[in-house]
Amino acid sequence: MHDYQAILNTIYQDTKNTEDKGVVASYIPELAHVNRDNFGIHLRTSAGETFGIGDFEKPFSIQSISKVLALAKAMSLIGEDIWKRVDVEPSGNPFNYLALIEVENGIPRNPFINAGAIVIADILVSNLKNPKADFLEYIRTLTNDQSINYNKEVANSEKLTGFKNYATANLLKSFNNLNNPVEEVLDFYFHQCAIEMTCSQLSKAFYFFSNKGSCLQNKVQITNQQVKRINALMLTCGFYDEAGEFAFEVGLPGKSGVGGGIVALLPEKFIITVWSPGLNKKGNSKLGMLALEEFTTKTKLSIF
Numbered sequence: 001m002h003d004y005q006a007i008l009n010t011i012y013q014d015t016k017n018t019e020d021k022g023v024v025a026s027y028i029p030e031l032a033h034v035n036r037d038n039f040g041i042h043l044r045t046s047a048g049e050t051f052g053i054g055d056f057e058k059p060f061s062i063q064s065i066s067k068v069l070a071l072a073k074a075m076s077l078i079g080e081d082i083w084k085r086v087d088v089e090p091s092g093n094p095f096n097y098l099a100l101i102e103v104e105n106g107i108p109r110n111p112f113i114n115a116g117a118i119v120i121a122d123i124l125v126s127n128l129k130n131p132k133a134d135f136l137e138y139i140r141t142l143t144n145d146q147s148i149n150y151n152k153e154v155a156n157s158e159k160l161t162g163f164k165n166y167a168t169a170n171l172l173k174s175f176n177n178l179n180n181p182v183e184e185v186l187d188f189y190f191h192q193c194a195i196e197m198t199c200s201q202l203s204k205a206f207y208f209f210s211n212k213g214s215c216l217q218n219k220v221q222i223t224n225q226q227v228k229r230i231n232a233l234m235l236t237c238g239f240y241d242e243a244g245e246f247a248f249e250v251g252l253p254g255k256s257g258v259g260g261g262i263v264a265l266l267p268e269k270f271i272i273t274v275w276s277p278g279l280n281k282k283g284n285s286k287l288g289m290l291a292l293e294e295f296t297t298k299t300k301l302s303i304f
């Protein structure tokens with residue numbers, strides 16, 4: 001049995017004073033105000049025990065971490081039909097890379113690069129009655145927490161400056177892989193990314209990926225097979241052109257966001273969430289990667 005609290009404390013102390021903490025994302029202007037010194041780690045075991053250190057109860061912008069929850073919701077709505085519109089291969093390119101869409105005739109490489117996530121957003125806009133309200137409700141149900149909300153300033157900030165995402169959506173539309181108007185899909189996508197959650201709320205939300213598809217309240221959200229697929233995608237595509245490095249150093253399925261959060265999990269064992277807003281060159285949390293590497297090294301708990 002591991003003493004998780006002691007392990008988290010050690011990792012926090014070891015990592016906190018790293019000199020190069022990376023750079024806070026500023027291409028979404030509203031995110032640039034976040035203090036780079038925030039640092040929190042939270043772990044939830046499958047048995048329901050929880051451990052935390054540092055800023056694990058402070059809300060932050062989950063950004064691309066939301067893409068995993070959006071994919072899970074879309075899979076529960078339309079199942080295997082998703083794969084007619086999005087592929088399941090790692091892209092080896094940055095999350096907002098445009099050229100591949102053109103080369104591959106409008107079928108994004110995977111659901112976690114922006115192009116793929118925008119197609120998933122389109123599926124949710126088509127299949128949810130009140131897309132923004134229903135998606136928020138989904139996350140509140142997964143976590144059993146009504147306090148979770150969108151940060152409208154972050155969503156609007158991205159709407160004003162998200163030229164590359166507009167280009168992506170327009171390109172997808174030109175290949176007939178977007179059924180709804182670009183504005184509507186991106187409004188949903190920017191809100192989805194602008195959800196604010198704490199490390200402990202994210203550990204709760206991702207619980208069903210470590211629990212064969214059943215959430216905290218033991219309600220089945222997606223099938224066991226769908227969970228296997230989503231975890232496989234997190235492992236191969238969750239960190240864009242750094243997915244290999246994350247598997248190599250950490251060895252867990254996981255997902256990052258430019259808000260500086262990373263969630264990773266070991267099926268039927270635990271979910272661990274780290275938040276440190278400074279990013280490395282690939283757009284993944286610098287200290288988050290270091291902390292998770294130390295965690296799986298110390299505990300020897302990885303899928304390998």
Ligand SMILES: NC(=O)CC[C@H](N)C(=O)O
Nearest residue numbers: 063064095114193257258
């Ligand atoms: N990697 C990320 O977290 C990117 C999400 C951000 N909303 C974007 O579309 O650019």
